[in-house]
Amino acid sequence: MNVSTSELELRALMISGLDGDAAAHRTLLENLSSRLRGYFTGQLNRIGRGPVEAEDLVQGALMAIHTRRHTYDSAQLFTPWVYAIARYKFVDYLRREKASMRDLPIEDTKEMTSSDNSGHVESSLDLERLMAGLAPKVRKAIQAVKLDGLSVSEAAAQCGMSESNVKVTVHRGLKAMARLIRENRS
Amino acid sequence: MKTDQLINLLSTNLEPVKRGETKRTLTWTILAGGLAAVCLMLATVGLRPGGGWFISGYLLLKLLFMLTLIGAGAALLAKLVSPGQDGRKLYTVILLAFLAVGSVGVCALVLAPPAARDQMMLGSQWVTCALCIPLFAIIPFSALIWALRNGAPTNLRRTGAVAGLVAGALGAVAYAFHCPDDSLPFIALWYGGMVALCALLGAMLGPRLLRW
Numbered sequence: 451m452n453v454s455t456s457e458l459e460l461r462a463l464m465i466s467g468l469d470g471d472a473a474a475h476r477t478l479l480e481n482l483s484s485r486l487r488g489y490f491t492g493q494l495n496r497i498g499r500g501p502v503e504a505e506d507l508v509q510g511a512l513m514a515i516h517t518r519r520h521t522y523d524s525a526q527l528f529t530p531w532v533y534a535i536a537r538y539k540f541v542d543y544l545r546r547e548k549a550s551m552r553d554l555p556i557e558d559t560k561e562m563t564s565s566d567n568s569g570h571v572e573s574s575l576d577l578e579r580l581m582a583g584l585a586p587k588v589r590k591a592i593q594a595v596k597l598d599g600l601s602v603s604e605a606a607a608q609c610g611m612s613e614s615n616v617k618v619t620v621h622r623g624l625k626a627m628a629r630l631i632r633e634n635r636s
Numbered sequence: 637m638k639t640d641q642l643i644n645l646l647s648t649n650l651e652p653v654k655r656g657e658t659k660r661t662l663t664w665t666i667l668a669g670g671l672a673a674v675c676l677m678l679a680t681v682g683l684r685p686g687g688g689w690f691i692s693g694y695l696l697l698k699l700l701f702m703l704t705l706i707g708a709g710a711a712l713l714a715k716l717v718s719p720g721q722d723g724r725k726l727y728t729v730i731l732l733a734f735l736a737v738g739s740v741g742v743c744a745l746v747l748a749p750p751a752a753r754d755q756m757m758l759g760s761q762w763v764t765c766a767l768c769i770p771l772f773a774i775i776p777f778s779a780l781i782w783a784l785r786n787g788a789p790t791n792l793r794r795t796g797a798v799a800g801l802v803a804g805a806l807g808a809v810a811y812a813f814h815c816p817d818d819s820l821p822f823i824a825l826w827y828g829g830m831v832a833l834c835a836l837l838g839a840m841l842g843p844r845l846l847r848w
Contacts, residue, residue: 470652479643487639509642514848516646518788520653521718530720538719538790542847575637577645596645617651624646632848 461528468519479512486511486536493540505573506634511539513628517621542632575634583630587611588623595620658787659714665783666710666802669776673810676772681764681814694818698827702805702812704733705831709802713780716795717787730801734828741824759817762826768814769830770837772807773800777838781845789846796842797835804834 460478467475490507494500514535522531581589587609594605595616606613684692708729715721745753759765780799789795808827817826 467650468653468655470650472647472650475650476643476647479646483639483643505639508639509637512639512642512646514788518719518848520655521658521788523718523721524655526718526721531718532720534719534790535788538788572638577637577641580637592645595649597648599648602649620649621651628848 457527457529460532461524464519464522464528465524468522468524479516482515482532483508483512485532489536490540501571502574505571506575506631507539507543509573509575510543510628510631511536513624513631514539517625517628575631580627580630584623584626588619588626591616591619592623592627596624658717661783661786662710662713662717662780665779666706666776666806669779669803670706670806670809672775672779673772673806674813676775677768677810677814681768681811684814684816692818694823695812695815697820698812698815698823699809701733701737701823701827702809702831705730705805706802706809708733709798709805712798713784713795713802716789716791716798717784719788719790734832737820737824737828741821741828744820753821756819756821757825759819759822759826761815761817762822765811765815765817765822765826766830768811769804769807769827770834772810773803773834774807776806777803777834781841784846785848788848792843792846793839794842795846797839799842800838801831801835803838804831807831807834 460481463474463478463481467478486508487504490504490511491501494504494507515532518535522528581592584592590609591605591611594600594608595602600608602613602616606616609616611619708726712723712726712730715723715726745756748756777799780803784795784799808831812827
């Protein structure tokens with residue numbers, strides 16, 4: 451697959467996702483996660499950090515891409531948008547890690563392959579702990595809509611909220627989770 | 637947590653996204669911030685005494701200078717909140733506006749008789765001007781930061797600087813309706829200078845306030 455086909459495909463998936471196509475959004479995120487893993491692994495390799503940190507960054511970036519996807523202007527190229535977010539997240543990570551960077555061992559940068567597909571690695575983030583960091587009402591809404599997969603109207607009935615309130619709460623909840631992911635290591 | 641788990645969570649019950657909301661929010665924030673600055677001006681220093689404010693060509697010049705900065709700055713902010721875009725031409729517009737006003741100010745000063753120069757630079761209320769522009773910029777600046785935090789700025793220092801510039805220019809628009817000082821060097825020095833100072837403060841605050 452050459453660069454421009456992947457741009458076209460990813461962009462089409464992104465635009466379908468923005469219109470509410472969940473399958474396209476899932477395919478997009480899966481595709482991006484292996485690219486992001488490649489990018490972050492490469493960057494972290496240089497500073498002697500391992501796959502767990504890379505996975506933390508992958509998940510933080512996916513969360514950022516998802517919660518900030520309204521900032522993508524569909525008239526623009528998609529790849530530079532994603533790359534700018536990934537780069538921003540990496541620079542942000544470096545800034546927060548700066549203090550502990552000084553005592554890093556530089557020698558063990560050996561057997562890191564450039565493989566993208568280490569999807570079995572778990573990040574240091576814990577979904578239950580992230581959920582516990584949310585306000586009870588928000589947690590309930592996210593649990594219903596995003597984890598149990600209830601429709602918005604079912605979730606509204608279960609949580610005793612209006613449908614639009616459920617949507618807003620879920621959206622805010624994801625943003626709060628993005629913040630918690632970001633603060634995980636600081 | 638496995639990344640697949642997160643992807644599951646994010647793509648379950650996906651909501652469609654409204655387009656163009658970021659730009660709309662920015663536009664409304666700038667208008668509301670400008671209005672707030674004008675109200676603050678009316679509540680504190682008030683309109684230019686003598687009612688001469690609406691016929692002054694200098695007022696138009698001040699407004700033209702500031703509206704150029706606001707227009708270019710707003711267009712830049714719309715790019716800065718969307719990752720991967722750049723707007724180099726717009727920086728040139730801003731730079732040219734400062735250069736044009738600065739050089740016109742210097743020329744006017746050079747051509748004037750030496751005895752009149754102090755009066756041209758300091759006017760009657762330079763202290764008020766220097767205090768009011770940043771003061772009137774506070775509300776627009778806070779509003780802009782709030783709006784930008786909903787976007788995804790990746791260059792926080794630059795975004796902060798442009799937010800400071802736009803807020804400063806909105807403050808200066810409000811102050812222009814009070815300002816009794818009509819001279820080109822005054823505009824260059826105090827309007828240009830205070831707006832540049834606001835941009836500098838914005839650049840300093842940006843990385844702290846805009847992180848996400």
